[in-house]
Amino acid sequence: MSDYTGAAARRLSQIGNLLKSSQKAMALPWNPDSTEFPTRNELLKVDGAPEGAAWVWGKDDFIGRLNLLTPSRVLAASKEIRTGEIVPVNLPLNVPEVPAFEREAFQHEIKTLVENKAYDDKYSLNTQSGTQWDGFRHFSHLPTGSFYNNTKGDDIVGPNANLKCSIHHWAEHGIAGRGVLIDYLSYAKKKGIEYDPYDHYEISYEELEACGKDQGLDIRPAAKGGDIQIGDIVFIRTGFVEAYHQKPRDERNALAQRHSDLSAESGQRWAGLKQETAMLDWLHDCYFAAVAGDAPSFEAWPTQYGWYLHEYILALWGMPLGEMLDLEGLVQKCRERKRWTFFFSSAPANCPGGVSTHVNGHAIF
Structure with missing residues (x-):
């Protein structure tokens, strides 16, 4: 009994x-x-x-939307692994050779421990000089100066600095889930849409939706009948990596060194998502665990509307934001396998007090 x-x-x-x-x-x-x-x-x-x-x-809480990567969702996402093929999404650490937004270039030095017997590496880098996750300490809600979950500037630097929104919280949780790729660059070429990823160009939600349909993907959340599931990680290919390798070295380096500020006249100009209500609704309501792209700014830079998507994504919603991911191999594999979803994992740097991190990410098919 x-x-x-x-x-x-x-x-x-x-x-x-x-x-x-x-x-x-x-x-x-x-x-x-x-x-x-x-x-x-x-x-x-x-x-x-x-x-x-x-x-x-x-x-x-200092992991935000990563809370959605629960054991049950990660387990469900693992069913995307069918062939076991691994596709890295990380640019070499020295790419871009000259980073945008006045960031320091990667420096690498070999340290000799015992000649012909043992060696070490020494890296000097800005974690956001290449393939990166913007952490929650990176960008505030500009009108209030508030970072995610009421973190302030004096929580980050100064005598009262602490570990609120430190990047190590992400490392302790981990990032793994179902990835979804939206290949806007190929769609634009197919439709005769011409733009330079190194100049300001706005990709609207309407265009993203049409791009998804062209791929056979309904980018609406599942709650509205679409293909996006709670906790998905979305990747948007806008063409920066392709353009980087096509532009002459001197030209691309000069463009990266344009003046940077947060005004509408900033010299830093990049293609990306449009600042609009429809885009905000989509990014929020899909309940992505994280969003990422191949461009240096993810959103069209600089904004012409007085506010940035960064403010919402990072500070207001606590959603990791990836930039300058190498999606070239990923799009090839998606086309080859005729599918736009995959398992994705990322290992953020376990740096107490850190602001951001390299992605260290892989898609697995």
């Missing part, structure tokens, strides 16, 4: 957990295993947070 009672209790507990996880996440802190989440327009105001903030995982 006791065995029966114990089994019944366990079953009731399992049912309770299932019902709990199936509910729409509303009460704070949100349950990451929930199967339905509020749209951007349904977000409730969070006390002490800017308007539109989704600081919803608890006051001591």
